Amino acid sequence: MALNKYSALLRQDLKNGLRDPMLMLIFIGSLLIIAVFRYGVPLLSNWLFVKLEVDLQPYHAHIAAFLLSLIPLLIGSAARLLMLDEKDERLVDCYAVTPLRKQGYFIYRLLLPIILCSLLLLLFIGINNNLNALPVLPLLLLVLEAPLYALFLASVASNKVEGLALTKLISLSVLGALCSTLAAAPWHWLGSWIPAFWPLQLYLSLGHTGPIQAAHLAQFLVALAFHCILLYAGLRRFSRQI
Numbered sequence: 001m002a003l004n005k006y007s008a009l010l011r012q013d014l015k016n017g018l019r020d021p022m023l024m025l026i027f028i029g030s031l032l033i034i035a036v037f038r039y040g041v042p043l044l045s046n047w048l049f050v051k052l053e054v055d056l057q058p059y060h061a062h063i064a065a066f067l068l069s070l071i072p073l074l075i076g077s078a079a080r081l082l083m084l085d086e087k088d089e090r091l092v093d094c095y096a097v098t099p100l101r102k103q104g105y106f107i108y109r110l111l112l113p114i115i116l117c118s119l120l121l122l123l124f125i126g127i128n129n130n131l132n133a134l135p136v137l138p139l140l141l142l143v144l145e146a147p148l149y150a151l152f153l154a155s156v157a158s159n160k161v162e163g164l165a166l167t168k169l170i171s172l173s174v175l176g177a178l179c180s181t182l183a184a185a186p187w188h189w190l191g192s193w194i195p196a197f198w199p200l201q202l203y204l205s206l207g208h209t210g211p212i213q214a215a216h217l218a219q220f221l222v223a224l225a226f227h228c229i230l231l232y233a234g235l236r237r238f239s240r241q242i
Helices: 004-018 021-052 057-090 089-094 101-128 136-156 160-182 187-193 197-209 214-241
Strands: none
Touching: 004 021, 004 057, 004 101, 004 136, 004 187, 021 057, 021 101, 021 214, 057 089, 057 101, 057 160, 057 187, 057 214, 089 101, 101 136, 101 160, 136 197, 160 187, 160 197, 187 197, 197 214
């Protein structure tokens, strides 16, 4: 019975995904990110080494971390498009008088990006056999960022054009978070106000030190609390607008 409440929404999302070129491009873009790291990065690395004697290998983990961080952004952007349409058409009010109710709607809208993001991240890991298995802690943070981006974009942007502009801005913030991880300690913590900083930092830190240590768990718990606070704030803001 519980699944039946969400089946209508899922079918509608699938129809929208097939009809909306933007949603299709976002999904294709997520797959392209996986293909770029699997095939494009090795080719570029080899070309740079042969032609310019530039070795990208020391930055391999940073490239992987950056591309991984783009996947939740794309999934969150896709969810944002659906949420903006539902907000504009006042569909959430209609869902409120069905067995789904508003609570069920929010659960669905938060869980779907998490599930899609998880599948794509696992696909990234599985296809890119030259990438070490992604540690669990960064993975948990990355999948939380998909609904976080969706809520932020849907609650701040008033239309799809503004949402697209904000998506580009967030992309720059992800790049900024990556740049901050390249800074020497303790200056790299200046990027800690950016949500994407935490999974990037954890991923790179675990790659250097290997097994999970107490410091990693402490970073994860702080990052988890930070993400949960932002999710709660975004959910409250969006719920007040519908």
